Amino acid sequence: MVERHLISISTLVSLNDSFKSSTPNGSFFSTLETWEKLSDIADLIKPQAANREQFLSECKSRKLDGVVVICDRAPASMATTGPFDEELIQALPKTLKFICHNGAGYDSIDVAACTARGILVSNCPAVVDDATADTAIFLILAALRGFNNGILAIRNGTWKSKVPPDPLGHDPQGKTLGILGMGGVGCNLKRKADVFGMKTIYHNRTRLDDEHAAGAEYVTFDELLARSDVLSLNLPLNAQTRNIISTAEFSKMKTGVVIVNTARGGVLDENALVKALEEGKVWSAGLDVYQQEPNIHPGLVSNPHVCLLPHMGTSTVEVRQRRFCERQN
Numbered sequence: 001m002v003e004r005h006l007i008s009i010s011t012l013v014s015l016n017d018s019f020k021s022s023t024p025n026g027s028f029f030s031t032l033e034t035w036e037k038l039s040d041i042a043d044l045i046k047p048q049a050a051n052r053e054q055f056l057s058e059c060k061s062r063k064l065d066g067v068v069v070i071c072d073r074a075p076a077s078m079a080t081t082g083p084f085d086e087e088l089i090q091a092l093p094k095t096l097k098f099i100c101h102n103g104a105g106y107d108s109i110d111v112a113a114c115t116a117r118g119i120l121v122s123n124c125p126a127v128v129d130d131a132t133a134d135t136a137i138f139l140i141l142a143a144l145r146g147f148n149n150g151i152l153a154i155r156n157g158t159w160k161s162k163v164p165p166d167p168l169g170h171d172p173q174g175k176t177l178g179i180l181g182m183g184g185v186g187c188n189l190k191r192k193a194d195v196f197g198m199k200t201i202y203h204n205r206t207r208l209d210d211e212h213a214a215g216a217e218y219v220t221f222d223e224l225l226a227r228s229d230v231l232s233l234n235l236p237l238n239a240q241t242r243n244i245i246s247t248a249e250f251s252k253m254k255t256g257v258v259i260v261n262t263a264r265g266g267v268l269d270e271n272a273l274v275k276a277l278e279e280g281k282v283w284s285a286g287l288d289v290y291q292q293e294p295n296i297h298p299g300l301v302s303n304p305h306v307c308l309l310p311h312m313g314t315s316t317v318e319v320r321q322r323r324f325c326e327r328q329n
């Protein structure tokens, strides 16, 4: 029997509008229906706050008292509330028991502070694997082939002759793909990279069993840096991984390496990347995530060898539906 005492809130301030605008063909209805199905078991409440200050005062005004679950959509909710840090967690309704984070990476949530308040946190890892790995493949191809240069040449009107813009790009076939962080996304990416004829090596804290490695070679961190033609970052952001790729690491890489980041901006030192690009150590990069989103280092924006996406690796209708239906942890 359905119990109605459960109240769920979403930190999505305008769920309907953002879903409508992100799905031009009307398929938002199915996503919205998936969300609304939750009303079978909960009263769905949308906070009115448009920013962190307003959200904190909404909590303090006790308008949200009685709320048991927060369903927070990453990365949109971050843009409204900022990180779920100690200050915000202390302000949340006393009745709150669960934060259901609709993203894979939960670096925006202070889990220790939640635990201290008796709040359980869940995330959605596996549902984003395909979409994130697809984005990584797009960025690998774009960065290897220099497609951003070509796109810019058309948009800037500099493609005047039949000759494609310089420099010539590289084929993925026969290149070594190094995956730092071979979890769900990394394993998925490995299978997709096989189709493009890439050889995969990886580094994790723990070596995978043969079934999960699926033929990828386990190497040390330094070997990964030294042997990769393309280095893809697929690891979570935490205190150990912040700026894990910086000046010292670039110096251990091959000259002409390609860097792809679909994980979190914080794992890659952007100043060091800009310098490595300028010095020619890094040939090109493909990025979906940044240290200070939505701000991007000007040295990346101005560099035609860098293909940039606005953190849209998991932005598909299918991922959003699955996030509401298949919670993993």
Ligand SMILES: O=CC(=O)O
Pocket: 074, 075, 102, 103, 104, 105, 106, 128, 314
């Ligand atoms: O960035 C998206 C996610 O963590 O799912």
